[in-house]
Amino acid sequence: LHEKACRTSSERITQVRPKLPLLRILQTAGAQGETFTLKQIIHYLGEYIVLKQLYDKEEQHMVYCEGDQLGDLLGRESFSVRDPSPVYDMLKRNVTPASV
Numbered sequence: 001l002h003e004k005a006c007r008t009s010s011e012r013i014t015q016v017r018p019k020l021p022l023l024r025i026l027q028t029a030g031a032q033g034e035t036f037t038l039k040q041i042i043h044y045l046g047e048y049i050v051l052k053q054l055y056d057k058e059e060q061h062m063v064y065c066e067g068d069q070l071g072d073l074l075g076r077e078s079f080s081v082r083d084p085s086p087v088y089d090m091l092k093r094n095v096t097p098a099s100v
């Protein structure tokens, strides 16, 4: 997912810098570099969940992350992809704005 879209000076894609524990998770899912758009972070977290098989095969909207770095970051042992709030709360705590 290479989103180095070219922009005029006025438009900027907002990039953020994940803190180290989140960056490690993104790198496990194949992320390169240190700043990302939120869309990229969400993409890599989805890949990470699939890669580590954290979703329930029967109920595929359920993610069981106890004992995983993702669970430590979220402070939860499970969550449903239908309620994104715990994930976005975690992202707010684990990224810093990156002036591009």
Ligand SMILES: C[C@@H](c1ccc(Cl)cc1)n1cnc(-c2ccccc2)c1-c1c(C(=O)NCCN2CCN(C3CCCCC3)CC2)[nH]c2cc(Cl)ccc12
Pocket: 042, 043, 044, 045, 046, 047, 049, 050, 055, 060, 061, 081, 082, 083, 084, 085, 087, 088
């Ligand atoms: C709407 C979106 C979403 C996006 C953000 C949030 Cl906070 C919740 C929900 N979404 C809907 N289902 C999923 C999902 C479900 C199970 C396993 C992996 C992802 C996702 C998530 C994506 C994603 O980028 N999704 C697009 C393609 N996904 C479809 C689901 N596909 C899987 C479905 C289960 C079987 C394996 C493939 C993977 C590709 N990124 C996420 C990151 C996290 Cl921390 C949590 C969930 C997701």
